[in-house]
Amino acid sequence: MQPLSRHVAVIGAGASGLVAARELRREGHTVVVFERGDQLGGMWVYTPEVESDPIGLNPNRNIVHSSMYQSLRINLPREIMGFRDYPFVAKEEDDEERDPRMFPGHTEVLNYLNGFAREFRISEMVRFENEVVFVGLVEGGKWKVKSKSKRGEDVEEIYDAVVVCNGHHTEPRVAQIPGISSWKGKQIHSHNYRTPEPFRDQVVVLIGGSVSAIDISQDIAGIAREVHIASRSVPDETMEKKPGYDNMWLHSMITSVHEDGSVVFPDGSVVLADIILHCTGYKYHFPFLETNGIVTVDDNCVGPLYKHVFPPALAPSLSFVGLPWKVVPFAMYEFQSKWIAGLLSNRIALPSKEEMMEDVKAFYSLRESSGTPKRYTHKLDDWQFEYNDWLAAQCGCPVSEEWRKQMWFAHFKNARLVGLLYRDEWNDHHLVSQAHEDFRKYTL
C-alpha cells in the first residue's frame, strides 16, 4: 500500500507530545501541536504558582499544569529516562547550565527536553498558548478540533487524526475519608505542593505511599511540628516512628476525622492535625474529548483501548500516548509514537476492530482474574518491557537495549538496599558503562 501523509493534531507539548510530533513528521505526516502553556516541557515546567483550590476539587479553579515541587529530583537513573536516540546526557554544546548528577533536579529534565526540541526542530510545529477545548468526530472519519488562544481567538479545524498527549498528573485524586465534610482543618493535594514553608510548625497528616509522598514527607519533616504518614499499603494497626526522625510516624490508613480536628487511626491513636496533605495520585482527564461514549474513563481506566493506545472503533485516527504508569516513560512514548505514525501512513496494519476488541476484553479479564483493581489497568511495572518489545516488533525497530531492562531492576534493588539514599548511591557501574558505550553512537 502507498504510504499516506495525514494531517495530524497532537494535543500537548510535554515529553509525549514532543516525541509524537517527531515520529509523525519523520513518517511524512503534517503535524500541528497544540500547547496551552507558553513553553514546551509539560510537567517539567516548574512554577511556584498553585491553584486557587488547594485540594483541586473545584471545577472552576484556575488550572496550573505542573505538579513539580522545588526540591524534586528524578526518580529513575537518567541513563534509562531519556529517549532512545537522544540520550539524557549533558552535551558540550548545550548552552544551559546542566546538572550532571545521575538523578538530577527537575530543571535538568526541562533543559534536556528543550535540547530534544531544538535538535529535531519541534517548536516550529507547536502553537503555544492554544488550548484545545473540543475534539469530536465529523463525517468521513475526520476530527473537528476547536482551540482557543490566550488572546481569546477561537479556531475550528479539521484533522485526519488526533493524538492525545495531555498528560495525567494534573487532575487530583483525593482519598475518601469518613467525616471529612465536617473536618475544619486545611486540605491540600500534592499537585499544589511546592515548598515546605507553609507547613512550618504545623501538625500534618500526609496520605500516600508513592515516591512523591516519600519525598514530600522528608521535605516537610525539617520544618513541621509533626508529620504522620497514613498509608493504605502498610498492615492494619501500624503506628511506628520513622527511623532517623523524631517528629515523623507511619500509620495505616485513617479510620475517621472529626469536627474538633482529630484524625483517628485503626490502632485507636488520635492526632489533632492542622493539615491533611493528599499525596494520592491523579485522574485521567480529557475534558475536550467528545466520542459519543465510545471512550470512557471509569475508575481511572481509559477504555476500551487496544494496547493502551487505540479505541478499536476509532483506530487509528484517535490515539493516546503515555497512559501507562509505573514505567520508564520517555522510551515508551517513543515506541507508542512510532507505532501510531506507522499505522497512520499505512506502513503498518492493525487487526480488525473485532479482533482488537477481543484483545481488550481478554486483557481486562486477565487483570480481573488476577485480582487487579480496575484503577490499575494502565499500571505496567515489570511487564512494560514485554509491552515495549511488542510495540518495537510492530514498528520493525530494535527492541529495548538489555542494559535498560537490567538498570530498571537494579534501580529497585538498590532502593531496597540503600533506602532514601538511592539517588546518591549507585552500585551497578557496569550498567552505566554499557549505557554510555551505547550512547556513543548518538553523541559522537
Ligand code: FAD
Ligand atoms: P505532560 O508533561 O503533563 O505534558 C502535557 C502537556 O499537555 C502540557 O504541556 C499541557 O500544558 C498540555 N495540555 C494539556 N491539556 C491541553 C489542552 N487541552 N490543550 C493544549 N495543551 C494541553 N517521569 C520520569 O520519567 N522520571 C521522573 O523522575 C518523574 N518524576 C515525576 C514526578 C512527579 C511529581 C510527577 C507528577 C511526574 C513525574 N514523572 C516522572 C512523570 C512525568 O509526568 C512524565 O515523565 C512525563 O513528563 C509526562 O509527559 P506528558 O507529555 O505525557 O505529559
